[in-house]
Amino acid sequence: MAVLELANISKHFGAIQAVNDVSFTLQAGEVVGLMGDNGAGKSTIVKMIAGNYRPSHGTMRMNGAELVMHRPVEARQHGIEIVYQDLALCDNLSAAANVFLGRELRRGVGPLRILDYKSMYRRAGEIFKELKSETRPRDLVKQMSGGQRQAVAIARTMLSEAKIVLMDEPTAAISVRQVAEVLNLIRQLRDRGIAVVLISHRMPDVFDVADRVIVMRRGRKVADKAIAASSPEEVTGLITGAIEQV
């Protein structure tokens, strides 16, 4: 059964049709590249899965059960985690504090509960180890490299048992070496059986790490095929409209 199934999803803002009758499925342990030009509807789809918007038409199903969300917090409760393009990190806090932001561990009883620094440092350290990232939980994020910052943002998604991780342009603004690091982090997630949606403009990254590619143009899905059966040239054609549909 599919982890997530979108059936005939549409979204309009007033007269603007941002997403038009889009259907696709996500399987566990699958990396799907979501591609398209600016304004193609990629981020609208992601925002619907993340609980920011509700679809105007159509249904979403998670493991067969209908999924209706009103707020982003609910997406997290359903096991959907998002890595934002700007990473949503607080530079003045430690790596562990950022990983646990909004979900701090506390100890004590009743109203007298204090932050459990020790457990948070330990757990964050374990996650960084799993991600094979040399990131120290106690370091301030402002002193970190781009790759380490990505690791912190991705570590957040591993706190709870996430089923789906949405990544918005994770490789857009970092160095070549760090891109390789991030792609490795994505593979780590995949190996844990998590479905990853990778929104990216960078063709090489998608072809490097994704199993399947979905191409959007002007609010419609124009392609949904295995990476092995496609090529960068074909995808470019689909994005620009040189190729209508496959």
Next chain:
Amino acid sequence: MAITLDRAIGQRQQSWVTSVLSSQTFWVLVAVILACLFLSVATDTFATPKNLYNITRNFTFVAIIALGMTLVIITGGIDLSVGSVLCLCSMVLAVVMNAGYSIEIGIAASVGTALLIGGFNGVMIAYLGFPPFVITLGMLSIARSLAMVASNNTVVFQFGPDHDMLLALGGGAWFFGIANPVIYMIVLALLTGFVLRWTKFGRYVFAIGGNEHAATLTGVPVRRIKVTVYMISALSAGVAGIIQTGWLGAVTTNIGAGMELQVIAAAVIGGANLAGGLGTASGALIGAALIEVIRNSLGLLGINAFWQGTFIGGATVLAVLFDRIRSFRQSE
């Protein structure tokens, strides 16, 4: 590989010694101590019990408000209304007690006023998106005017049946001869320090100052926290007002005038960053102490009082200058 990774992750980047040495608060504390040592040697009036009693008591009012201000500054905001709120809360207390009500009712009315004003500031800022500077600047004017309305711009020095109790509360020294306001300040500072370091609320205050957008996305109740922070700031001004009323034994409508700038200077000298995300409770105290020591010493050294502003302003710039030099070094 696994071992080196373990070691790398487990490592602390800096020991506590280096982190203390790199903190602005520490160097300001050193400056305060050096100034005190110098004054003890250079004058025979500084290190007298009477003078030390005066200094410790004088800086408490600024320090208590600086604690609340530090929270606001950490979230990246500012509260310009504290001086006027102090005046209004003192006046509410004075007028209520003058009308024959007990000290409990007076304090409740005063604290209620503070929370109401802080809540108003906070809601306008957090929910309606007003810039903190504008709203609290407006409140600076409103609160002082309301204090004038409440008292008809007179001096209140009769506090009804509980008159003596109020004076003892602010002017007494119940504990080992330490002035009461100092005790309140220490308790409030410990409380603030605890909240900032050990509670979820404190963590969120820092997160909002670091990256408000990120805090929102990760599910931090940003608006609620902001409203609370402005309520705490106003409350700290109200508490300082109550204690100061007891200490002075009279309330005029010009107490606390210009105090907001001293309070902000104290917080900034103590290491709070007006851009948000940085600040400590101990810093607020030490910053306030430095300002008071400078003021006191100028008097004792026989330097014309007109120079006061120059020295306090210079100290503010100097404290932040060290921080700038350090961050330039880091960025290189």
